[in-house]
Amino acid sequence: MFRRLDHVGIVVHDLEASIQTYCQQLGFTLLSRVSIPEQLVEAAFLDGGNSTIELIAPTDTTSGTARFLANRGEGTHHVCYEVDDIEAALKTLQERGLRLIDETPRRGVHGLVAFVHPKAAHGVMIELLQKDSHAH
Numbered sequence: 021m022f023r024r025l026d027h028v029g030i031v032v033h034d035l036e037a038s039i040q041t042y043c044q045q046l047g048f049t050l051l052s053r054v055s056i057p058e059q060l061v062e063a064a065f066l067d068g069g070n071s072t073i074e075l076i077a078p079t080d081t082t083s084g085t086a087r088f089l090a091n092r093g094e095g096t097h098h099v100c101y102e103v104d105d106i107e108a109a110l111k112t113l114q115e116r117g118l119r120l121i122d123e124t125p126r127r128g129v130h131g132l133v134a135f136v137h138p139k140a141a142h143g144v145m146i147e148l149l150q151k152d153s154h155a156h
C-alpha cells in the first residue's frame with residue numbers, strides 16, 4: 021500500500037531557529053517554506069540526503085500542534101508515506117478497523133493528505149500523501 025517514506029514531521033517552537041539548526045549545524049538544505057492556514061501551522065521542508073523532514077510550528081494556540089508542544093515538547097510528530105491512491109488506501113485501512121482522523125482526504129502542500137490516528141499505530145501518527153502529478 022505504501023510506496024515510500026515521503027517525510028518525517030517534527031514540531032518545533034520557533035521555525036526560523038529550527039531551520040538555522042538543521043541547515044547550518046546539521047547540514048540539511050532548505051527546500052521550501054510554506055504557510056498552511058487550514059492546519060494553523062507554518063512549515064519548512066528540508067532535504068537531508070535521500071530523506072526529507074518537515075519542520076512545523078503552530079501559528080495559533082488552538083492548533084493540534086500547539087497542544088502537542090504543550091503536552092510533549094518539541095519532537096517527532098508524524099511520518100508521512102506516499103500512496104498511489106489515497107481513497108483506496110483509506111478504504112482499505114478503514115475495512116481493517118484502523119482509527120482514522122480523516123475518512124476523506126484533505127488538501128495538503130504537495131497533494132491530497134489524510135491522517136491515521138496515533139492511538140491506532142502505537143503512538144505514531146501516520147500521514148498518507150497522494151502527490152499531485154506536478155509535485156516532486
Ligand SMILES: CC[C@H](C(=O)O)C(=O)SCCNC(=O)CCNC(=O)[C@H](O)C(C)(C)COP(=O)(O)OP(=O)(O)OC[C@H]1O[C@@H](n2cnc3c(N)ncnc32)[C@H](O)[C@@H]1OP(=O)(O)O
Pocket residue numbers: 029056059061063074076084085087088091092096097098100121127128129130133135137138139143144145147
Ligand atoms: C498536511 C500539511 C502538512 C504536510 O505534510 O503537507 C502537515 O503535515 S501538517 C501537520 C499538522 N497537522 C495535523 O497534525 C493534523 C492531524 N492532527 C490532528 O487532527 C490532531 O492533532 C490529533 C487528532 C492527532 C490530536 O488532537 P486531539 O484534539 O484529538 O487531542 P490531543 O491533542 O489532546 O491528543 C490526544 C492524544 O493523542 C496524543 N497525540 C496527539 N498528537 C500526537 C502525535 N502527533 N503523535 C503521537 N501522539 C499524539 C496526545 O498526546 C494525547 O495522548 P494522551 O495519551 O491522551 O495524552
Ligand SMILES: [Co+2]
Pocket residue numbers: 027029074098100147
Ligand atoms: Co507532514
